[in-house]
Amino acid sequence: MTVGTERAAGARFAVDDSPEEAAFRAEARAFLDSIAVLRSDADETGSYFAMADDDPETHRRHVARNKEWQRRIFDAGWAGITVPVEYGGRGGERWQERIFRQEQARYNVDTGLFAVSLGMVVPTILVHGTEEHKRRYIPPMLRGEEIWCQLFSEPGAGSDLAGLTTRAVRDGDEWVVNGQKVWNSGAHHADFGALIARTDVDVPKHRGITYFLLDMRTSGVEVRPLRQATGVAHFNEVFLTDVRVPHRNVLGAVNGGWAVAQTMLMNERNMIGSGGMGVGFGDYLRLARAFGVTDIPVIRQALAACFTRTEILEYLGARAQAAIRAGKQPGPETSVLKLNASLHSALNGDLGLQIQGAAGMLARDDAYRRGMFQQLFVGQWGVRIGGGTEQIQRNVIGERVLGLPGESRPDKTLPFREVPRNG
Numbered sequence: 461m462t463v464g465t466e467r468a469a470g471a472r473f474a475v476d477d478s479p480e481e482a483a484f485r486a487e488a489r490a491f492l493d494s495i496a497v498l499r500s501d502a503d504e505t506g507s508y509f510a511m512a513d514d515d516p517e518t519h520r521r522h523v524a525r526n527k528e529w530q531r532r533i534f535d536a537g538w539a540g541i542t543v544p545v546e547y548g549g550r551g552g553e554r555w556q557e558r559i560f561r562q563e564q565a566r567y568n569v570d571t572g573l574f575a576v577s578l579g580m581v582v583p584t585i586l587v588h589g590t591e592e593h594k595r596r597y598i599p600p601m602l603r604g605e606e607i608w609c610q611l612f613s614e615p616g617a618g619s620d621l622a623g624l625t626t627r628a629v630r631d632g633d634e635w636v637v638n639g640q641k642v643w644n645s646g647a648h649h650a651d652f653g654a655l656i657a658r659t660d661v662d663v664p665k666h667r668g669i670t671y672f673l674l675d676m677r678t679s680g681v682e683v684r685p686l687r688q689a690t691g692v693a694h695f696n697e698v699f700l701t702d703v704r705v706p707h708r709n710v711l712g713a714v715n716g717g718w719a720v721a722q723t724m725l726m727n728e729r730n731m732i733g734s735g736g737m738g739v740g741f742g743d744y745l746r747l748a749r750a751f752g753v754t755d756i757p758v759i760r761q762a763l764a765a766c767f768t769r770t771e772i773l774e775y776l777g778a779r780a781q782a783a784i785r786a787g788k789q790p791g792p793e794t795s796v797l798k799l800n801a802s803l804h805s806a807l808n809g810d811l812g813l814q815i816q817g818a819a820g821m822l823a824r825d826d827a828y829r830r831g832m833f834q835q836l837f838v839g840q841w842g843v844r845i846g847g848g849t850e851q852i853q854r855n856v857i858g859e860r861v862l863g864l865p866g867e868s869r870p871d872k873t874l875p876f877r878e879v880p881r882n883g
């Protein structure tokens with residue numbers, strides 16, 4: 461999962477803007493200028509996840525800042541740009557949403573906590589939800605009142621997500637869920653979870669999964685934070701013991717959850733690919749200037765490569781924007797964006813340390829920007845694995861974009877109960 465939706469500070473965002481897009485961008489900028497200030501190196505915003513600051517007070521402040529900002533843009537009519545007006549949104553277009561996010565990323569505001577809710581859950585409910593689902597769940601997300609997390613991965617089901625074993629069994633008007641989820645970003649702050657569970661073991665694995673909208677305060681839900689290499693507990697294990705979920709909280713068809721999950725995953729890849737790591741070329745250039753290394757040829761080359769990658773991502777994003785304008789839902793091409801964002805984060809991780817030299821070993825208050833670039837180096841694997849690993853994106857691109865022969869999947873047609881498993 462993503463750690464934020466911010467883009468390279470100071471990068472050019474107006475690649476191929478049409479006059480209509482440029483006008484919208486100017487309107488968004490004018491609004492944002494009226495209520496926020498631009499990011500600077502002194503901000504904690506944008507580097508929250510990189511600070512390795514696990515003080516509960518820092519977390520509390522982060523949650524409060526996210527909620528407060530979301531409420532402000534909601535009150536001004538800028539929340540949920542693509543969401544129909546009847547569900548509290550602006551009733552606009554996806555290209556407008558994209559432009560607004562790019563512009564918002566330039567300001568000293570916190571938005572990352574709503575990445576799953578707004579970037580993944582809202583679009584999924586809009587496609588697969590009933591009228592009741594849309595009216596109950598979408599407005600509180602837009603107002604910044606309810607935070608969601610994604611409860612997909614399990615200890616034995618990540619890349620092979622359809623192999624999940626968390627079970628949901630129908631009991632009258634309820635489902636009883638037992639199992640374990642893992643790597644669930646922000647679950648410790650979440651009010652609701654988007655949960656997938658196995659509801660039929662007698663059909664092949666993709667056909668026996670159902671998608672549930674889970675209230676995280678339900679009895680039997682236990683959230684245990686996991687500390688990452690960066691020092692921060694950003695994601696969690698979630699244990700589900702006899703958790704009762706009302707049948708009305710099924711999103712899509714019973715046993716049709718794989719299609720619903722795919723909608724969410726494509727929106728996730730699109731978001732990660734378009735969102736980057738919240739730190740971009742401008743930050744690396746400032747870092748190089750601060751360390752007085754802009755005259756060193758290898759650094760200049762590495763900075764130029766970083767700029768080139770930023771531009772390529774920008775053009776890939778513009779291409780996605782054009783497809784969206786043409787009314788298409790995000791598809792397998794989102795894997796191209798996700799893969800490029802992953803590679804960019806890996807190379808940027810190296811660049812941040814290369815520029816600092818020995819000072820790259822310092823941390824926290826001893827380090828430049830409280831060790832943010834060191835944390836980005838350590839944290840790069842989060843970006844590269846979350847939302848589907850690089851290898852999996854290459855498989856998707858090979859099979860579904862390039863039309864190459866598929867991997868051998870002997871378990872694809874077997875009833876799930878006959879698939880060999882450990883334990």
Ligand SMILES: Cc1cc2nc3c(=O)[nH]c(=O)nc-3n(C[C@H](O)[C@H](O)[C@H](O)COP(=O)(O)OP(=O)(O)OC[C@H]3O[C@@H](n4cnc5c(N)ncnc54)[C@H](O)[C@@H]3O)c2cc1C
Nearest residue numbers: 461610611612613618619643644645842845846847849851
């Ligand atoms: C920062 C972060 C946030 C996350 N947030 C969430 C979240 O909010 N909710 C959630 O549900 N999950 C979340 N995840 C989990 C994430 O989706 C999984 O980690 C990811 O899908 C990989 O699964 P896995 O960890 O089980 O690795 P595995 O699937 O066990 O993969 C191990 C290695 O094998 C490779 N591999 C596996 N299968 C193939 C194949 N067929 N072909 C080639 N190579 C293969 C993989 O590329 C990888 O290198 C998050 C992960 C991270 C790192």
